[in-house]
Amino acid sequence: MTEVPVTDVPVIDVNVYLSQWPFRRLPLDDTPRLVAKLRERGVTQAWAGSFEALLHEDLGSVNTRLAEECRTHGGERLLPMGSVNPVLPDWEEQLRRCHEDLGMQGIRLHPNFHGYGLQSPACIELLEQATARGMLVQIAVQLEDPRTQHPLMQVPAVDVSPLTSLLAENPQLQELRLILLNSQRSVRLPLLGELAQKGKVFVDIATQEGVGGVEKLIQSVPVERILFGSFSPFFYFEAAELKLRESPLGGALRRAIASDNAAPLVARIHSTPPPN
Amino acid sequence: MIWDLHCHLSGVAGQTPGERIARLLDYADRMGVERLCFFMGMQWSTDPTPDDFRRENDEVLEAISGHPNRCYGFVYLNPKHEQESLDELERCIANGPMVGVKLWTAERCSEQSLDALVRRAGELKALIYQHTWLKVGGNLAGESTPTDIAILAARHPEVSLVCGHTGGDWERGIRAVRNSPNVSVGIGGSDPTAGMVEMAVRELGAERVIYGSDIGGRSFASQLGKVYGAEIRPTDRTQILGGNLKRLLTPIFRDKGYAL
Ligand SMILES: [Zn+2]
Numbered sequence: 001m002t003e004v005p006v007t008d009v010p011v012i013d014v015n016v017y018l019s020q021w022p023f024r025r026l027p028l029d030d031t032p033r034l035v036a037k038l039r040e041r042g043v044t045q046a047w048a049g050s051f052e053a054l055l056h057e058d059l060g061s062v063n064t065r066l067a068e069e070c071r072t073h074g075g076e077r078l079l080p081m082g083s084v085n086p087v088l089p090d091w092e093e094q095l096r097r098c099h100e101d102l103g104m105q106g107i108r109l110h111p112n113f114h115g116y117g118l119q120s121p122a123c124i125e126l127l128e129q130a131t132a133r134g135m136l137v138q139i140a141v142q143l144e145d146p147r148t149q150h151p152l153m154q155v156p157a158v159d160v161s162p163l164t165s166l167l168a169e170n171p172q173l174q175e176l177r178l179i180l181l182n183s184q185r186s187v188r189l190p191l192l193g194e195l196a197q198k199g200k201v202f203v204d205i206a207t208q209e210g211v212g213g214v215e216k217l218i219q220s221v222p223v224e225r226i227l228f229g230s231f232s233p234f235f236y237f238e239a240a241e242l243k244l245r246e247s248p249l250g251g252a253l254r255r256a257i258a259s260d261n262a263a264p265l266v267a268r269i270h271s272t273p274p275p276n
Numbered sequence: 277m278i279w280d281l282h283c284h285l286s287g288v289a290g291q292t293p294g295e296r297i298a299r300l301l302d303y304a305d306r307m308g309v310e311r312l313c314f315f316m317g318m319q320w321s322t323d324p325t326p327d328d329f330r331r332e333n334d335e336v337l338e339a340i341s342g343h344p345n346r347c348y349g350f351v352y353l354n355p356k357h358e359q360e361s362l363d364e365l366e367r368c369i370a371n372g373p374m375v376g377v378k379l380w381t382a383e384r385c386s387e388q389s390l391d392a393l394v395r396r397a398g399e400l401k402a403l404i405y406q407h408t409w410l411k412v413g414g415n416l417a418g419e420s421t422p423t424d425i426a427i428l429a430a431r432h433p434e435v436s437l438v439c440g441h442t443g444g445d446w447e448r449g450i451r452a453v454r455n456s457p458n459v460s461v462g463i464g465g466s467d468p469t470a471g472m473v474e475m476a477v478r479e480l481g482a483e484r485v486i487y488g489s490d491i492g493g494r495s496f497a498s499q500l501g502k503v504y505g506a507e508i509r510p511t512d513r514t515q516i517l518g519g520n521l522k523r524l525l526t527p528i529f530r531d532k533g534y535a536l
Contacts, residue, residue, distance in 0.1 A: 004504045024447070026470050027507050145467050147411040148445045154412060207467075211287040211303050211492040232470070235498075236505025239468035242497035246307055 015229025028233035049108035053083030081108040086122035106136030119162035157186035167199035189220035204229025214247040279518035287492015293339035315350040315378035326360035350376035386424035398435035410445040422452035465490030473506035482512035
């Protein structure tokens with residue numbers, strides 16, 4: 001085989017980024033080209049955060065650009081995941097704008113780049129408000145291999161261990177739908193399994209490694225909590241796609257991970273009526 | 277045609293090398309990987325004693341014995357034990373079925389202590405896979421960098437060497453070996469970061485870029501994804517997935533009478 005056959009099921013990719021990674025240009029860091037790739041690979045919907053959100057402080061304009069970029073180039077294929085930093089002033093307004101002005105269904109958090117822990121009062125308040133609004137919350141646990149980070153910019157993985165007690169003890173977070181992206185390098189699979197028991201916690205497969213990796217993940221995390229995420233364009237899209245083939249999953253499980261588990265997490269989009 | 281340069285007997289259940297390799301081959305079948313090179317045993321030592329590396333090599337010999345024309349062995353050595361390593365090279369390659377050498381983190385490969393081993397491996401037409409990394413937090417004491425392998429390569433211009441992991445930090449690793457024509461990069465065993473394969477092809481030429489997975493710690497999927505996802509020519513892809521490894525192993529396969 002010199003090309004990868006398109007996966008035989010529709011795919012919802014919950015882990016893509018728009019704009020530019022701060023430390024290198026990526027082959028597909030141009031939205032139209034990324035969208036073309038996703039379309040070619042059978043992705044019906046992709047949930048997109050913004051690389052700008054890592055280091056920019058004016059997240060209001062980052063989120064506006066992200067929503068605009070999704071609308072312009074993605075049609076109904078790209079769902080923007082806004083960025084909120086609860087350490088910065090007026091973050092409640094940023095959350096409100098994501099939800100009410102930009103129509104976003106979720107937010108993507110980068111606590112390690114933004115310098116707060118999940119147990120901090122500001123973070124808990126943000127999680128509570130997002131839950132009250134019915135918004136999804138994604139936490140990007142780690143982006144780059146810590147061994148290859150820029151010497152002046154070594155960013156540790158997000159410590160997700162505070163979530164165990166937070167989800168178990170905070171009644172306001174009972175309805176929180178939380179997706180941990182890129183979690184497997186730093187979070188052991190049994191802890192991911194425990195988190196999935198404590199709350200409505202989901203994980204993606206972008207950083208699931210090991211031969212037959214998805215099979216291994218299923219042994220710890222209930223299959224209905226596993227979502228397809230490619231972390232493209234930082235990772236090659238095909239890396240995640242091929243994981244669905246490497247593990248002998250069967251049609252039903254493959255479909256569940258590829259899209260069925262993710263689909264109910266977002267409402268259908270009615271931004272623009274289809275042309276007649 | 278996919279040939280995998282970089283496989284280990286890990287990541288699957290199995291009490292014996294034979295049980296493990298059988299399980300790994302199920303995954304290889306599913307991913308279309310035709311031939312696989314294995315090195316190091318069921319339990320690894322970063323600085324193996326002669327007894328350690330002999331045991332690990334015995335396990336690889338046992339694993340591959342049931343799969344001729346599909347699975348091949350690279351002999352694991354430690355330059356700190358020069359004579360024992362030379363003896364092991366004779367046992368496993370000159371007088372055994374193995375076709376390559378694996379060097380890991382016991383000693384930096386720029387050291388003179390490698391010279392006799394590399395020379396003898398060259399005489400036997402064995403391919404040498406040297407682990408390399410460039411860790412921002414610092415390497416292990418004996419862990420080689422791509423610059424170390426460039427130094428070694430200059431002393432042995434006639435021997436084919438593989439810069440393992442492309443140095444991990446591939447943007448530096450590719451540059452460090454660019455001027456060493458007898459060094460290829462092994463792209464396995466790192467995150468499937470987009471742009472890696474494109475840069476390697478641009479700077480080194482596709483003929484010096486070799487697919488390998490580093491299973492079972494890594495997946496076939498993430499590492500094959502690097503090659504399938506790269507924006508390169510189809511002919512480059514064919515070379516990287518198997519053509520280059522086949523070319524480098526052809527002389528020793530001929531000597532041993534292995535099917536090509
Ligand atoms: Zn390895």
